[in-house]
Amino acid sequence: MAEVILKEVGKTYPNGFNAIPAVDLHIADGEFIVLVGPSGCGKSTLLRMVAGLESITSGELTINGTVMNKKEPADRDIAMVFQNYALYPHMTVFNNMAYGLKNRGVDKATILKKVNSVGDMLGLEELLDRKPKQLSGGQRQRVAMGRAMVRDPQVFLFDEPLSNLDAKLRVQMRVEIRQLQRKLGTTTLYVTHDQVEAMTLADRLVVLNKGNAEQIGTPLELYERPATPFVAAFIGSPSMNLLDAKVADGVLSIGANIRLATDLSFNKNVVWGIRPEHLECLPESAPNEDADFILTVQAVESLGAETLIYGTLEGVETIVVVRLSGPHSPELGSQMKLKAPSAKWHLFDASTQQRL
Amino acid sequence: MNVTFPHRALPWLLLLPQLAVTAIFFLWPAEKAVEQAFYQEDAFGLSREFVGLENFIDLLTDPYYYESIVVTLIFSFSVAFLGIAVALALAIMANRVIKAQLFYQTLLIWPYAVAPALAGVIWWIMFDPSIGPVAQWLKFWGIQWNHYLNSTDAMILVVIAATWKQISYNFLFFLAGLQAVPKSLIEAAAIDGASPIKRFWTIVFPLLSPTTFFLLVVNLVYAFFDTFGIIDATTGGGPGQSTKIMVYKVFDDGFIGLDLGSSAAQSVILMGIVGIMTVIQFRFIERKVQY
Numbered sequence: 102m103a104e105v106i107l108k109e110v111g112k113t114y115p116n117g118f119n120a121i122p123a124v125d126l127h128i129a130d131g132e133f134i135v136l137v138g139p140s141g142c143g144k145s146t147l148l149r150m151v152a153g154l155e156s157i158t159s160g161e162l163t164i165n166g167t168v169m170n171k172k173e174p175a176d177r178d179i180a181m182v183f184q185n186y187a188l189y190p191h192m193t194v195f196n197n198m199a200y201g202l203k204n205r206g207v208d209k210a211t212i213l214k215k216v217n218s219v220g221d222m223l224g225l226e227e228l229l230d231r232k233p234k235q236l237s238g239g240q241r242q243r244v245a246m247g248r249a250m251v252r253d254p255q256v257f258l259f260d261e262p263l264s265n266l267d268a269k270l271r272v273q274m275r276v277e278i279r280q281l282q283r284k285l286g287t288t289t290l291y292v293t294h295d296q297v298e299a300m301t302l303a304d305r306l307v308v309l310n311k312g313n314a315e316q317i318g319t320p321l322e323l324y325e326r327p328a329t330p331f332v333a334a335f336i337g338s339p340s341m342n343l344l345d346a347k348v349a350d351g352v353l354s355i356g357a358n359i360r361l362a363t364d365l366s367f368n369k370n371v372v373w374g375i376r377p378e379h380l381e382c383l384p385e386s387a388p389n390e391d392a393d394f395i396l397t398v399q400a401v402e403s404l405g406a407e408t409l410i411y412g413t414l415e416g417v418e419t420i421v422v423v424r425l426s427g428p429h430s431p432e433l434g435s436q437m438k439l440k441a442p443s444a445k446w447h448l449f450d451a452s453t454q455q456r457l
Numbered sequence: 458m459n460v461t462f463p464h465r466a467l468p469w470l471l472l473l474p475q476l477a478v479t480a481i482f483f484l485w486p487a488e489k490a491v492e493q494a495f496y497q498e499d500a501f502g503l504s505r506e507f508v509g510l511e512n513f514i515d516l517l518t519d520p521y522y523y524e525s526i527v528v529t530l531i532f533s534f535s536v537a538f539l540g541i542a543v544a545l546a547l548a549i550m551a552n553r554v555i556k557a558q559l560f561y562q563t564l565l566i567w568p569y570a571v572a573p574a575l576a577g578v579i580w581w582i583m584f585d586p587s588i589g590p591v592a593q594w595l596k597f598w599g600i601q602w603n604h605y606l607n608s609t610d611a612m613i614l615v616v617i618a619a620t621w622k623q624i625s626y627n628f629l630f631f632l633a634g635l636q637a638v639p640k641s642l643i644e645a646a647a648i649d650g651a652s653p654i655k656r657f658w659t660i661v662f663p664l665l666s667p668t669t670f671f672l673l674v675v676n677l678v679y680a681f682f683d684t685f686g687i688i689d690a691t692t693g694g695g696p697g698q699s700t701k702i703m704v705y706k707v708f709d710d711g712f713i714g715l716d717l718g719s720s721a722a723q724s725v726i727l728m729g730i731v732g733i734m735t736v737i738q739f740r741f742i743e744r745k746v747q748y
Contacts, residue, residue, distance in 0.1 A: 175647060189645075
């Protein structure tokens with residue numbers, strides 16, 4: 102069990118590319134932290150730096166108080182699950198799991214006991230004599246996790262472990278990973294680009310953008326109070342509607358025609374956001390003055406339990422999404438009267454990109 | 458895949474050039490050799506007499522022939538082992554080179570383009586007891602080198618020359634094999650606490666085993682049948698019988714000793730060996746060495 106602390110940890114490649122400027126992160130013992138961000142944001146690099154597979158060029162990484170910057174991966178007492186599982190193809194499932202223990206000089210009887218107990222826990226009892234190529238994707242995934250668990254490490258590192266599985270299995274494994282982590286209580290760092298995976302697994306999320314931690318917080322904090330437009334757009338599906346706007350003299354104006362009354366006292370350019378599920382649809386009979394704006398419907402996605410309506414606002418280029426529960430079937434090109442309750446607004450400073 | 462031809466003769470017509478080459482240059486001489494093996498011919502090729510299996514009986518009771526088999530085995534396995542080991546070491550190093558990787562790889566592949574006889578001559582000059590730089594250098598260290606007189610020296614010389622030429626070929630296969638090993642496997646092994654040497658022997662080398670076995674067979678075939686030029690240009694089978702491998706003995710007995718019957722009988726035995734090796738190559742390479 103371990104506490105992992107990243108103090109201004111950064112990475113600059115020899116060619117001068119600054120992949121990760123400086124990340125500060127304090128992971129409490131037993132916590133499940135998910136690193137999430139679009140591809141190329143540096144999340145895998147950061148994970149590999151914790152693992153010791155990439156060097157740390159600035160800052161300090163400590164696990165349980167010990168500085169790990171210069172330690173070999175084997176000496177950090179971590180275990181990693183790779184995206185492609187990285188099972189040793191010429192070894193049986195048993196030997197795959199036993200390899201790390203053998204290398205550490207654990208005696209045969211203990212190895213047998215440990216591998217068998219982890220095998221039982223993951224439902225691999227019947228498969229211990231098989232080679233990886235005789236296993237299905239989900240089974241390989243389990244073996245990879247078993248290999249990590251059997252050593253009883255201080256920290257689990259997961260590098261997009263579910264991205265090679267089909268959608269159904271992914272959901273199932275997601276639940277299993279969460280349950281196992283709770284049961285074992287091992288500090289975990291998990292990388293994914295899938296925000297649903299991130300939201301469901303994490304105790305706390307780290308949203309990375311170009312190597313910077315844009316925001317660190319619980320899934321709900323990030324959903325309710327995103328610190329930047331980037332986080333706002335990344336967390337939640339479909340994404341938050343974000344529009345350039347201007348606040349002046351108690352009026353928020355979007356584009357040329359939309360004017361919303363507000364009690365904001367400052368005057369500045371802002372990014373105005375509202376989640377698709379927070380937009381309210383007024384009945385057709387409602388007077389136009391009641392609506393905050395009129396949406397011209399361009400596309401409708403009916404998902405049964407909910408309906409996503411895509412359209413444009415007068416004088417605004419950006420497509421706006423509305424999420425309504427239950428089935429709806431507005432005609433394409435028809436107009437919808439929408440209300441955007443001000444309690445659900447998200448406002449960001451247009452120049453600093455910070456939440457107001 | 459099934460292809461339908463408009464006329465039944467067309468596929469045969471298309472195969473004809475290759476079949477003709479095979480028949481004229483392979484099947485016909487092979488048939489002649491088999492026939493020859495049962496005759497005793499005079500030195501001038503004017504008359505011959507059917508002797509049945511006598512050529513084979515002579516051969517199998519001839520201690521020189523057994524000596525040649527032993528020499529062939531020592532030579533072939535030395536060449537195969539040395540060639541594979543050195544090529545693997547070079548491939549590992551070339552795989553680690555980051556700058557100018559292509560340059561190194563190109564240089565390492567070049568020896569393959571050198572003609573066998575030339576390869577032999579290069580090493581023969583290098584090791585020549587009076588003018589060879591390597592021989593001089595050995596002498597400096599107090600080692601007397603003379604492959605004209607010393608059987609062991611002669612064997613070492615032909616093994617080095619034959620290996621040198623084959624290393625490039627092995628190197629290419631090993632390099633491709635190494636590059637096919639997923640990096641994440643090595644990383645997983647590193648996290649699993651295996652030292653670099655242990656990682657190589659427990660992960661990389663087993664994954665290369667299909668390549669290694671393939672090269673073992675190919676190199677043995679090479680050393681058995683393709684090294685005539687090297688032997689002829691360096692030691693000529695000598696001193697005595699010490700580097701006279703079976704293929705060289707076929708030539709030596711037939712064209713120098715003019716015992717065509719025995720030479721043909723030896724060829725027939727070699728044909729049998731080629732057949733067995735081909736079967737091994739096709740049977741086991743695909744199936745046995747797998748993970």
